[in-house]
Amino acid sequence: MFNNLLLRLCSIVTYLLIFLIIPINQPVSGQESLLFSDEHFMLLVEELGAQHDGNIDLTILQEEFAQLAANPVEINQASFEELSRIRLLTDFQIQSLINYIYKNGPVFSVYELQFVYGFDEELVNLILPFIDLQNKVRAIPADLDKKLASGKHQVFVRSSRRYDKGSENLPDNDSIPGNGATSPILGNPAKLYLRYDYRYKRKIRWGITAEKDAGEEFFKGINKNGFDFYSAHLQINNFGFVKNLSIGDYHLRFGQGLVLWSGFSFGKTSMPLDIKKRAAGITGYRSTDENRFFRGIATTLTHKNIDLSFFYSGKKIDGNITEYDSTRNKAIAVSSLQTTGDHSLAGLASDKDAVFEQVFGTNLTINFNKIKTGLTFAHTWLDTELSPPDRYYNQSYFRGKQLTHLSGDYQLLINRINLYGEAAYCFGKGWAILNGALFNLSSEFSLAMLYRNFEKEYFSLYGNAFAENSVGRNEEGFYLGTEISPLANWKVSAYFDAYKFPWLRYLVTSPSSGSDYLIKIDYNPSSQIKMYWKIKGESDVADINKDLPGITDQEIINRLNIRYHLSYSTSPNLRFRNRIEIARCKVGGFSPEWGYILYQDILFTFRQLPVDLRARYAIFDTDSYNTRIYTYENDVLYSFSVPALFSKGTRSYLLMKYSPGNALSFWLKLSRTRFSNKIPDGFDSIIPGNLLSEIKFQIRYKF
Numbered sequence: 001m002f003n004n005l006l007l008r009l010c011s012i013v014t015y016l017l018i019f020l021i022i023p024i025n026q027p028v029s030g031q032e033s034l035l036f037s038d039e040h041f042m043l044l045v046e047e048l049g050a051q052h053d054g055n056i057d058l059t060i061l062q063e064e065f066a067q068l069a070a071n072p073v074e075i076n077q078a079s080f081e082e083l084s085r086i087r088l089l090t091d092f093q094i095q096s097l098i099n100y101i102y103k104n105g106p107v108f109s110v111y112e113l114q115f116v117y118g119f120d121e122e123l124v125n126l127i128l129p130f131i132d133l134q135n136k137v138r139a140i141p142a143d144l145d146k147k148l149a150s151g152k153h154q155v156f157v158r159s160s161r162r163y164d165k166g167s168e169n170l171p172d173n174d175s176i177p178g179n180g181a182t183s184p185i186l187g188n189p190a191k192l193y194l195r196y197d198y199r200y201k202r203k204i205r206w207g208i209t210a211e212k213d214a215g216e217e218f219f220k221g222i223n224k225n226g227f228d229f230y231s232a233h234l235q236i237n238n239f240g241f242v243k244n245l246s247i248g249d250y251h252l253r254f255g256q257g258l259v260l261w262s263g264f265s266f267g268k269t270s271m272p273l274d275i276k277k278r279a280a281g282i283t284g285y286r287s288t289d290e291n292r293f294f295r296g297i298a299t300t301l302t303h304k305n306i307d308l309s310f311f312y313s314g315k316k317i318d319g320n321i322t323e324y325d326s327t328r329n330k331a332i333a334v335s336s337l338q339t340t341g342d343h344s345l346a347g348l349a350s351d352k353d354a355v356f357e358q359v360f361g362t363n364l365t366i367n368f369n370k371i372k373t374g375l376t377f378a379h380t381w382l383d384t385e386l387s388p389p390d391r392y393y394n395q396s397y398f399r400g401k402q403l404t405h406l407s408g409d410y411q412l413l414i415n416r417i418n419l420y421g422e423a424a425y426c427f428g429k430g431w432a433i434l435n436g437a438l439f440n441l442s443s444e445f446s447l448a449m450l451y452r453n454f455e456k457e458y459f460s461l462y463g464n465a466f467a468e469n470s471v472g473r474n475e476e477g478f479y480l481g482t483e484i485s486p487l488a489n490w491k492v493s494a495y496f497d498a499y500k501f502p503w504l505r506y507l508v509t510s511p512s513s514g515s516d517y518l519i520k521i522d523y524n525p526s527s528q529i530k531m532y533w534k535i536k537g538e539s540d541v542a543d544i545n546k547d548l549p550g551i552t553d554q555e556i557i558n559r560l561n562i563r564y565h566l567s568y569s570t571s572p573n574l575r576f577r578n579r580i581e582i583a584r585c586k587v588g589g590f591s592p593e594w595g596y597i598l599y600q601d602i603l604f605t606f607r608q609l610p611v612d613l614r615a616r617y618a619i620f621d622t623d624s625y626n627t628r629i630y631t632y633e634n635d636v637l638y639s640f641s642v643p644a645l646f647s648k649g650t651r652s653y654l655l656m657k658y659s660p661g662n663a664l665s666f667w668l669k670l671s672r673t674r675f676s677n678k679i680p681d682g683f684d685s686i687i688p689g690n691l692l693s694e695i696k697f698q699i700r701y702k703f
Contacts, residue, residue, distance in 0.1 A: 039530060039567055040088075040126060041065070046632035047269045049642025059287045059638050060251070060263050061087075065130070070152075071202055072132040076106040080369075084278055088126050091276075091411075091418050092440040093118045095370075107133055118443055120485070122524060151200035153703045158193035158636065160696035162214065164679070164689060185344050187217035192227070193698075197286065206234040211288045215344025222349050229341065231293075235284035243302040244309075249285035249295050252311060252462070253277070254363050254376045255409035258424035258432045258472070261464035262292050268466075270520045270534065272481025272495040273448045275466055276420050276436055279374070279409075281309060281363070290341030291317045292462065294359060309363040316353035319384060331355065333385040337461070356383040359462075361405075372411040376424075379404045380461055393504045396474070398429065398459035405460060416440040422465075430455030432472065434465055448481040448495075456503040468499045468514070476500050491522040507542050510554060514540040528570075534563040544588065555588030561629070577601035585626040595622025597629045597645060612657040620645040625680075636667035636698040649675035649690075667698040 045058055064087065073082055075097065083094045096117045100107070107113060110133070113124045191214045197207035210227040217223045233248040252260040256277050266274055282298045298311035318341070319334030331354040343349040361378035380403040388397050407424035421435035436450035450466060456474035463472040466479070477499030484492045500513035516538035524530045538559045563581040570576070579599050586592040599618035605611070614634045622628060628646040634655050635641045645651060653671035675690040 042632045043270055045640060046630060046642055048264065048267070049632065049640070050630040050644075051267055057287045057289055058264050058640055060283070062638060063286065067199070067202070068130040072130050074132045074134075076101055076133065081367075086127055086130050087278070088123070088130075090118075090273060090438070090440075090446075091413055092416065092438070092446075093123070095413060109133070118440065120443075122491075125527070148200060148204070151198055151204065154197050155701045156193065156195040156197075156638070156698065158639065158696070158698040159190055160214075160694060161190040162692065162694040164692055184346070185215040186221060186346065186349060187212070187215055187223075187344065189214050192218070193288070194227070195286070202237055203239070204236055205284055206232075207284070207286060208232045209286060209288065213342055213344060216342075217349075222343065222352060228343055229288065229290045231285060231288075233284040233286065241301055241303060242299060243307060244282045244298075244300040246282050246284055246298045249293055250298050250311075251280075251283045251285050252294055252298070253280045253283070254309075255279060255374055255407055255424075256420065256422040256434050256436075257465040258422050258434060258463055259376050259378055259405040259407045259460050260361075260363075260462050262294065262462050263287065263289075263464075265464040265466075268479070268495060268497060268516070268518070270493055270518065272493050272518070273438060273446055273483055275448055275450055275479065275481065276418070276438060277466075279365075281307070281365075282311065288341070289339075291337070291339050305367045307363075307365040307367070309365075311362070312358075312360040314356070314358045317355050317357050318351050319354035319386075320351055321354050322387065322389075323385075331384045333387045335388055337386065354384065355386075357381070357461075370413040374409040376407045376409070377405070378462075392509055393506050396456045396503065403427075403429075403459065403461065424458075424460070424463075426458050426460065429459055430457030430473075432458045432460075432463070432465070436466075444485040446483045448479070450479040452477055468497065468516075469501065469505070474501050474503045474505060476502065489524050493520040493522070494518060508554070509543055512541045512554075514538070529566075529568045531564070531566045534561075534565070536561045542587075555590075557588075558584075558586045559626075560584045573605050573607060575603040577603070579631075581629055583622065583627040583629050585624075587626075593623035593627050595627030595629060595646065596620065597631065599631065599651075601634075603634075610659040610661075614655040616651070616653050618645070618651040620651065621648045622646040633671070636669055636696055637665075637700065639696070639698070643673075645673075647675055647680040648677070649673060663702050665700045665702075667696075667700075669696040670694075671696075 041062075048058070064085070068085055073085060075083065080094055080098065083089060083097065089097075093116075096119075100116045107116075110124055110128060113119050114121055190212075192212040194210040195207065197205070199205045209231040211229045212218050212223070212227045216228045219226050231249045233246065233250060235250070236245045237243065239245070251262045253263065254260045257265055261277070265277070268275075281300055285293045287293070294311065294313035295315035296311070296313040298309065298313075300307050300309040302308075318338035319331065320336045320338060321331045321333075322335045323332035324330070325332050334354055337355065338348075338351055343352050358381045359378060361376065363374060363376045365372065365374040382401045385399075385401055387399055388394050404427040405424055406427070407422055409422035410420060412419040416439060418438040419436070421433070423434075424432045426432075432452075432454040434450070434452040436448070439447040441447060452465065452467060453476045454465075454467065454473045458473045460472060465472050467475055468477060469475045477497060479495060479497045481495035482493070486492065494517070496515070496517045498513070498515045500511070501508070502511050504510060505512070516536070518534070518536045520532055520534045522530070522532045540557050541554050542557055544553045544555045561581060561583050563579065566578045568576055578601070579597070581597050583595040584592055597618055597620040599616055602613070602615045604613045616633065618631065620629065622645070625646050628644040630642050630644050631651075633641040633643065633653060636655070643651070651671075651673045653669060655667065655669045657665060657667050659665040671694045673692040678690050679692060
């Protein structure tokens with residue numbers, strides 16, 4: 001019944017939008033519209049999601065943009081560090097803006113920004129929501145209690161549940177494993193999320209987050225206290241010489257990510273110049289990754305151009321237990337540290353909180369205007385032995401309980417050249433080195449280079465540097481990226497990355513090498529029409545027929561994706577997005593595999609009603625998982641969906657946002673994937689049917 005209702009609802013809305021609403025041309029007023037500001041964010045999330053196989057949490061990034069929009073940067077009196085909050089600006093553009101204001105005085109018009117070297121109309125439109133030209137003097141209450149009372153609160157409640165349905169000749173769902181008493185799932189199939197957040201400008205922020213994944217127990221079993229995961233944080237900024245104080249859960253991001261960089265990290269994307277990390281230092285943690293964060297206390301003290309940070313973290317993390325002491329009720333050894341946070345099955349639940357982890361250290365950063373240097377020390381201690389099983393590829397993996405790291409990083413801005421890098425040493429293990437350069441050769445031509453060399457013995461639990469290999473070791477590579485604006489309204493973005501793995505790795509029983517490239521051509525003839533063409537190719541190697549004893553043939557794997565994307569609006573209320581993408585994968589001498597996806601998006605905002613609607617209908621057909629195609633989907637606020645579509649079928653969803661006032665907002669998302677035959681292996685389903693449906697509901701209350 002739910003699936004039929006969803007299908008009819010999507011169809012009705014689609015027809016209404018196409019045939020009845022197109023003539024509307026009046027502008028939207030009195031409400032926030034998100035229709036024309038998310039193209040940039042959409043592509044970024046999509047590419048990062050593909051790198052992480054769809055599992056990505058960009059809550060921090062989205063919150064940074066939301067907080068920036070609520071507290072825009074007063075660019076006429078902002079420092080380099082304050083302007084760096086606008087992630088859409090490069091270091092060159094920031095310095096160019098500072099130089100322009102120094103020579104010509106304050107900027108009073110957005111049109112004048114286009115005369116700043118390195119700026120154009122498209123960039124100005126992108127940063128417009130996050131800047132303030134008025135230099136407003138805001139009245140600040142004198143008393144602390146009045147200051148705190150003027151802060152902003154918000155509460156989120158979210159629930160989602162997936163419904164699997166088999167064919168008509170399948171037994172009733174209650175008799176299928178996964179439903180009812182015979183289910184291996186420990187808890188309710190609903191996913192629950194609760195969050196409270198308080199913010200006073202950029203000075204004070206605290207909050208609590210709670211989450212239960214689908215299938216996890218709730219107020220029973222291992223979760224007698226309710227949710228499976230709780231997180232809390234308090235962050236105070238710019239209080240005298242205390243630049244930052246975080247109590248509870250927090251992120252650490254220093255240098256270029258060789259030692260400490262929790263949370264998301266940019267890699268190779270369609271923004272080929274955006275490969276240099278901007279270290280944020282200590283920030284409050286508000287995401288739902290249950291393992292890769294820090295819990296304790298951290299602070300940054302500042303004096304003139306010197307920042308000195310101290311941090312301590314102690315928390316339990318998941319581990320795959322291989323030895324257990326039943327008398328002490330404690331794990332002795334684990335083969336690996338788990339990062340999924342999923343405890344829906346008995347085996348997964350037994351690995352929860354198996355290891356107690358402590359991390360402490362310090363960071364010293366000195367900023368000499370155009371020169372910035374940093375030194376990071378970190379020590380990690382585990383109360384349980386990390387002991388991976390002996391495999392051909394992991395002979396140099398870390399084994400033990402303690403890790404000590406020391407790293408130095410630098411940034412240097414000289415005219416149109418920006419040099420940066422970091423070198424890190426893991427005591428008793430190995431080195432990791434990364435160096436990069438950005439060249440702003442002209443307003444129409446920029447170049448980026450990056451070299452990295454990570455020894456196979458190097459290991460960091462919280463390393464998250466630019467790399468092809470997600471583990472950040474056993475890799476040497478050189479990256480070259482460029483952006484060219486040959487004509488008005490045209491931009492070409494491209495990169496090429498060549499890398500090699502000096503030692504064996506998973507599924508590859510010999511040293512190997514590979515490369516990948518991307519070419520993206522943007523054409524924006526007007527603010528209403530935007531389109532791009534993208535070609536992405538990759539060449540790698542892997543062992544074939546690895547399951548046959550004694551056979552380890554190695555074949556070259558070539559992947560190619562070609563895409564055309566069009567986004568256009570017929571009125572300020574209505575926007576369409578169209579895409580066609582073709583994927584090809586060829587393994588050695590085998591016949592190539594193919595796949596494609598074709599979709600139509602409709603984004604609509606009512607004139608008189610506080611309602612936003614977004615809908616999609618997609619058709620996909622791929623030969624196998626090798627030709628899967630990742631697609632970004634609009635979702636409820638602070639939730640991200642980048643599914644990998646493969647096999648043959650259709651995918652549709654309808655997202656509605658209803659905001660009856662400034663305080664209250666509702667989101668409802670209905671989605672459905674119908675396969676031509678059965679649900680293929682690789683989708684998280686045990687129902688031998690052909691239909692996957694999900695409903696997601698969220699409420700936000702601000703006060």
